[in-house]
Amino acid sequence: MATEAGGPGPDLSPASGLNGGAGLNWGVESGRGSILSRIPGQGLGLNLDGGAVARPLGLAQRLHLDLPLVFALLLAAGYGLLVLSSAIDQDPERLEAQLVRLGLAFTVMVVVAQVPPALWRRLAVPLYVAGVLTLVAVLLVGEIGKGAQRWLDLGVLRFQPSELLKLGVPLLLAWFLALRPLPPGAWRTLGALVLTALPAVLIARQPDLGTALLVGSAGLAVLFLAGLSWRLIAFLAATAAALAPLLWSQMLDYQKNRVLTLFDPERDPLGTGYHIIQSQIAIGSGGVYGKGWGLGTQSHLEFLPERSTDFIFAVLGEELGLFGVLALMGVYLFIVFRGLYLASQCQDSFGRLLAGGLTLIFFVYLFVNTGMVSGLLPVVGVPLPLVSYGGTSMVTLLAGFGLIMSMYTHPVATGRGGGGRAAPRP
Amino acid sequence: MAGSWFHADVDQRRAFARRAWVAAILATLLLLVVVARVAQLQIHRHQHFSTLSQDNRVRLEPLPPVRGLIYDAHGVPLATNEPSFTLTVSPYKAKDLETLFAELGAIVPIAEADLKRFERLRRQGSPYQAVPLRLHLTEEEIARLSLEGQRFPAVDIRTDLLRTYPQGPLTGHVLGYVGRIDEEELQRIDQGAYRGTDFIGKNGLEKAYEAVLHGQVGYRQVEVNAKGRVLRTLESQPPVPGKDLRLHLDIRLQRDAAAALGQRRGAVAALDPRTGGVLALVSNPGFDPNPFVEGIGIQEYAALRDDPDVPLFDRALRGQYPPGSTIKPFIALAGLENGVITPRQAKHCGGHYQLPGQSHRYRDWRKGGHGSVDLRRSIVESCDVYYYDLAHDLGIDRLGDFLGKFHFGRKTGVDLAGELGGLLPSREWKRRVRNQAWYPGETLIVGIGQGAFLATPLQLAAATAALANGGRYLEPRVARSMEAGADQPEAIPAPGRPLGLDPSHLEDVVQAMIQVVESPRGTAKRIRSPAYRIAGKTGTAQVFTVGQKETYKEKQVAERKRDHALFVAFAPVEDPRIAVAVVVENGGHGGAVAAPVARAVLDSYLLGTGPAAELSAPGEEEAEDGD
Structure with missing residues (x-):
């Protein structure tokens, strides 16, 4: 990107041919040097005043939280609970279970935010390696025991090893790409793609297409934010298009069916086609104002399958109508913007890439889910973030937001403990 | 070169900010696509879907496969499926279970053990499941229940095929038996393949050949009335019954x-x-x-x-x-x-x-x-x-x-x-x-x-x-x-x-x-x-x-x-x-x-x-x- 900004400089990047002449080469400096952090935030062209240090720190700052983001997340979770309680017919046991999970997830977020970025950077490789090894183990065991256990049982919460990689992949890629000045050259890009593809393929073989998609897009999101040149993006898109038939031949029958059914729901009226038809009836019949909370006939007369989990967006559409959908989308969009803003305010490339990448995964989550339920995308098992009933993915998701806040609120170690932006402007 | 890394950092921040903006705009556009789609469904085609929803009487139900039979070397049946009639209650449809049980008890005998089992099964299953109350109804009991059936919307009589071992103790060890799927098995099996099936091979031959005997689940679309009662079947994909086993055993x-x-x-x-x-x-x-x-x-x-002779122990x-x-x-x-x-x-x-x-x-x-x-x-x-x-x-x-x-x-x-x-x-x-x-x-x-x-x-x-x-x-x-x-x-x-x-x-x-x-x-x-x-x-x-x-x-x-x-x-x-x-x-x-x-x-x-x-x-x- 530096080149595109017009900075002419000595082109020493090994991959110059492909990314059109990378920016300046500064030898071994890795972009997380101490002096750099003293420069106050320049991202988004905003000019933060350097005197922020002098201001007394608020509680949120001391807790390493970003209040607008926390409020938006709580708002989405609260709204989600409202929709969910209708979807589960106000079953107090399940409502309580969801509340406990939400509490746990937010606690995890706060805890994760306390851990300084330097430690997360050091954890990147071990976490990734552990995640991939567990996946291999699960795959081997699974093949012996005939698809037996995708889960590790941790008592209260069952844990899927693939969940770990939803954080592990962006962590590793942010670390890997920030080792050298950005944007990455062709070899570095290739390395990043391999590091992304390895766990994604392993997860897809479980087979868990939804999670594989999220993990894969996590890697691509980080690469995109790292400034992958548009020419390379075009090249990759072309390659992907060329490889699509190959991927198609590798897909399992039920996965192919889901894609085909998208274009013609009547193809499989007893399988996934039924899901799509019923969820569209639910949304469409809701109209602009909805049928009213708890009054959705599609949801409550058991026509809509998986209404408390993957298809809960249809319950929202049916009962609260277009306005209800817009309200949720508004909160989601605010979260995405805020996340990207916080990312751009981080001190070093590692923090920026990680925070930005995690924000984009959140977006992929909600786009894939709402797109699937409204009949734009094939049916893959991706929950609606903060709303769907279920625990594991919510904990991972909020741990991700904890990471974003950790990147944003912790001063990069300078030896003088603070640098220019210890107290960020909200 | 003194200022190059300084500029480099600024460049990197700017580059990131530019990408972040691109991502934000892309995200907004994509969400707008979804919103547009929802609006299309809810405004443009609202009338269409509204009618469909009012007429929606179509529900998807699993059709469990019939378990394969087991025959000895000369074709004598060792494990069969016998029809059995079960009185079930859907708790969420019932207003007051206590009075319902009292009223039902006047029609067919309901024992204390039946109530205990009902409570146990109810806690295990999903809240929208019909729970068995009385097993093995006689034909007379079925007749009496169907006379008064209209009074109880929460009550159904279900026909099950119950695994039966005609040779009894003679084949207990070698055949094993099937039983209700428990918590641990639920984790292990492909739940889709067992929709509508309550039983699974627990040991012996029934367990070893579970994959063969179970068969494949089918589905049917049924038309139901506003209260959820099935009126007729629209379309179905029949289940594939499990394969029968012929044994060497004589x-x-x-x-x-x-x-x-x-x-x-x-x-x-x-x-x-x-x-x-x-x-x-x-x-x-x-x-x-x-x-x-x-x-x-x-x-x-x-x-x-x-028993000191440990009859449950398979000595062979x-x-x-x-x-x-x-x-x-x-x-x-x-x-x-x-x-x-x-x-x-x-x-x-x-x-x-x-x-x-x-x-x-x-x-x-x-x-x-x-x-x-x-x-x-x-x-x-x-x-x-x-x-x-x-x-x-x-x-x-x-x-x-x-x-x-x-x-x-x-x-x-x-x-x-x-x-x-x-x-x-x-x-x-x-x-x-x-x-x-x-x-x-x-x-x-x-x-x-x-x-x-x-x-x-x-x-x-x-x-x-x-x-x-x-x-x-x-x-x-x-x-x-x-x-x-x-x-x-x-x-x-x-x-x-x-x-x-x-x-x-x-x-x-x-x-x-x-x-x-x-x-x-x-x-x-x-x-x-x-x-x-x-x-x-x-x-x-x-x-x-x-x-x-x-x-x-x-x-x-x-x-x-x-x-x-x-x-x-x-x-x-x-x-x-x-x-x-x-x-x-x-x-x-x-x-x-x-x-x-x-x-x-x-x-x-x-x-x-x-x-x-x-x-x-x-x-x-x-x-x-x-x-």
Whole structure:
């Protein structure tokens, strides 16, 4: 990107041919040097005043939280609970279970935010390696025991090893790409793609297409934010298009069916086609104002399958109508913007890439889910973030937001403990 | 260059910010697409979907497959599915369960146990499931309920196919049973494949062939009224029923074998040495699997569990006994194969054996000894000293290697769940378990099949079958073929491999085993049959160790501490069609107790006659009744 900004400089990047002449080469400096952090935030062209240090720190700052983001997340979770309680017919046991999970997830977020970025950077490789090894183990065991256990049982919460990689992949890629000045050259890009593809393929073989998609897009999101040149993006898109038939031949029958059914729901009226038809009836019949909370006939007369989990967006559409959908989308969009803003305010490339990448995964989550339920995308098992009933993915998701806040609120170690932006402007 | 890294950082921040903006705009656009789609559905096509929703009476229901049946070798049904009518209640449709139960109780009897089970099942299942309240409704009860049915929207009568085992206790162990899917199984299975199915194979054949017997779930679209009652079926994808299993097992032989054991605890395993097929597999006492299908009552279960005869324990598959002298033909074969002995070569038996330089006397079962003993005599009279010496010459390593080929110390690989593999002691085992070195004296004890050496009746039968068929070890198979509708039956092969034995060595050993039955000095001479020729070997497994100076006096030892009686045999010797292993717990001498049971099994299979009562009569004491 530096080149595109017009900075002419000595082109020493090994991959110059492909990314059109990378920016300046500064030898071994890795972009997380101490002096750099003293420069106050320049991202988004905003000019933060350097005197922020002098201001007394608020509680949120001391807790390493970003209040607008926390409020938006709580708002989405609260709204989600409202929709969910209708979807589960106000079953107090399940409502309580969801509340406990939400509490746990937010606690995890706060805890994760306390851990300084330097430690997360050091954890990147071990976490990734552990995640991939567990996946291999699960795959081997699974093949012996005939698809037996995708889960590790941790008592209260069952844990899927693939969940770990939803954080592990962006962590590793942010670390890997920030080792050298950005944007990455062709070899570095290739390395990043391999590091992304390895766990994604392993997860897809479980087979868990939804999670594989999220993990894969996590890697691509980080690469995109790292400034992958548009020419390379075009090249990759072309390659992907060329490889699509190959991927198609590798897909399992039920996965192919889901894609085909998208274009013609009547193809499989007893399988996934039924899901799509019923969820569209639910949304469409809701109209602009909805049928009213708890009054959705599609949801409550058991026509809509998986209404408390993957298809809960249809319950929202049916009962609260277009306005209800817009309200949720508004909160989601605010979260995405805020996340990207916080990312751009981080001190070093590692923090920026990680925070930005995690924000984009959140977006992929909600786009894939709402797109699937409204009949734009094939049916893959991706929950609606903060709303769907279920625990594991919510904990991972909020741990991700904890990471974003950790990147944003912790001063990069300078030896003088603070640098220019210890107290960020909200 | 002083300012280059400074500019570089600014550039990097700017570059990131630009990408972040692109991402934010892209995200907004994509969300707008979704919103536009939702708006299209909710505004533009609202009328259409609204009508569809009002008319929506279509619901998807799973159609569980019918479980495959199990037949014996001659087509006698061993596991069937019988229709059973169950009264179910959907708690979420009921206003007040207490009054509902009271009103229902006036129509059909509802017991306290029914209510307890209802509560238990209700807690386990999803809140929108119909929960069984009363099982096995009679036709009269169904008639009364359908008269008053309209009053109770929460009540349904469900027709289930209930797994039934017509042969009851006779097949309890070998078939196992199905039962309700529990929490742990729910984690393991593909839940989609079990939608609408409540039962799963819990053990035995039902568990081993679960994937074959279960079949494939189907679906149907049903039209329902506003209250959710089904009006008619619109479209359906029928389930694929599970495949039927045809067994090698012959239920008549199974019954005769159980009858031959009578009241005694023990096991019979009978195999076809040509195919590896399991002809009979009896563990006595057995248990009736039928009550387990719908969940056995606590008291009923406690009675089975606490019975001192442990009827729930599958002795044929999991009972591990010292093989005693039944191991001697295999040890003799090991000696011949390793060139340690020749058939003619004689050893002197003076009633005991001593290792060089040790004072401990390893005793023969016959106090005075057998005199000069060659291979044939060693098996016919079951001379212990001959095998002490042979085992000593062979050493534990060669002995273990050879016995391992016959699957001693490891599972036979039978197609049943829960098999145990016995124990073949070795240096490695001793170090691992006791952290001790191997003593030469232990080799002698292995040589006569005592000590830590353990084998299951099925292992003994499978090893004997390998002697009968000319030296091929076949993994036993209970199931012979799978059948789906009118399709050609799909055979289930029994994997086997030749053991590479010298035919003349095998012949020497088999001739000796024939003399066990036919020689006037043979330990099993009483079971000699005029109709066909038998090769066999008696065995006695010590339960109770006799001190150096004492002698074993059967009558003085408490019944439960008496020796186990064993017998292995095959027949007819010219063309063996059946190999059998019998264990009678605390039976005493193999020749007196176990051999007659084996004879009854052979008679039943080869001659088609029932158990010969006069042969299995115990109490006949004989001084020459070797071990």
